[in-house]
Amino acid sequence: MVTQEVDWERRIAQASTPEQIIDALRDSGLPAVADRLVYLCAVIEDDPAEQPMNLESLREFADFLLSEREFPQPEVGVAPGGLLQVEWEIEPEGRLAMEFLPPMLIRFAAVAGRRELGPRRQRVSGTCPKDDALRALLPFTAGLARS
Numbered sequence: 001m002v003t004q005e006v007d008w009e010r011r012i013a014q015a016s017t018p019e020q021i022i023d024a025l026r027d028s029g030l031p032a033v034a035d036r037l038v039y040l041c042a043v044i045e046d047d048p049a050e051q052p053m054n055l056e057s058l059r060e061f062a063d064f065l066l067s068e069r070e071f072p073q074p075e076v077g078v079a080p081g082g083l084l085q086v087e088w089e090i091e092p093e094g095r096l097a098m099e100f101l102p103p104m105l106i107r108f109a110a111v112a113g114r115r116e117l118g119p120r121r122q123r124v125s126g127t128c129p130k131d132d133a134l135r136a137l138l139p140f141t142a143g144l145a146r147s
Contacts, residue, residue, distance in 0.1 A: 012062050018053050021062050028066055036076045044078065054082035056102030061086065064100065064130060072144055074098075090143040094121075098133070106133040110140040 011024040018041055026034035037058075044050040061084040065071070074086035085099045094112030101107055109125035124136050134141075 008066050009063070012059055012066070015055075015059065018055060018058055021055075021058050025062055025065065030065060030073065033065065033073055033076060040076070040078050044082075050078075051080070051082040053078055053084070054102065057083045057100045060084075060100040060102060060104060060106075064098075064106070068134070071141070088144045090140055092143075094140070094143065096137065096140055096144065101127065104129055106130055108133050108137060110137055112140055112143055 008024050008028045011027075012021055015021045015024065018037070022034045022037045022041075025037070037053075041053060044052060061076075065074075072088060074088050077085050077087075079085045079099055083099050083101060085097065087098075088096045090096055090110065090112045092113070093115050094110065096110040097108065099107040105127055106129070107127040109123075111121050111123045113121040115121070122139065124140065126133070126136055128136070
């Protein structure tokens with residue numbers, strides 16, 4: 001197990017193309033995420049108005065997913081500027097969103113609780129390094145919906 005972890009860390013750190021990072025994700029047991037990224041790369045490539053996927057953002061995203069295996073697989077998208085963004089459903093009636101900002105920052109926002117609570121719903125947002133973001137999000141991550 002340690003050998004596999006070192007392998008994906010090394011592969012992601014040394015990757016010079018999105019395809020190399022996507023291959024590392026696929027080989028590390030995340031084929032659905034890899035397939036989604038391949039699709040997004042193709043969509044971006046077909047639209048000259050779209051900016052390419054930011055390699056450093058993709059690297060941070062891949063590192064996050066592979067080091068935080070307890071998180072379910074997220075919905076994956078690309079924000080303006082080519083930054084990777086992900087979302088998870090929080091039960092009941094909530095969402096957690098993250099955007100991976102180079103170098104090594106995560107912009108996040110989460111809301112949870114019944115909608116009728118309105119402004120009294122539990123919320124958090126910020127931009128900080130991964131460990132700080134995970135601490136801030138701890139009250140929300142237990143409710144992440146498993147598919």
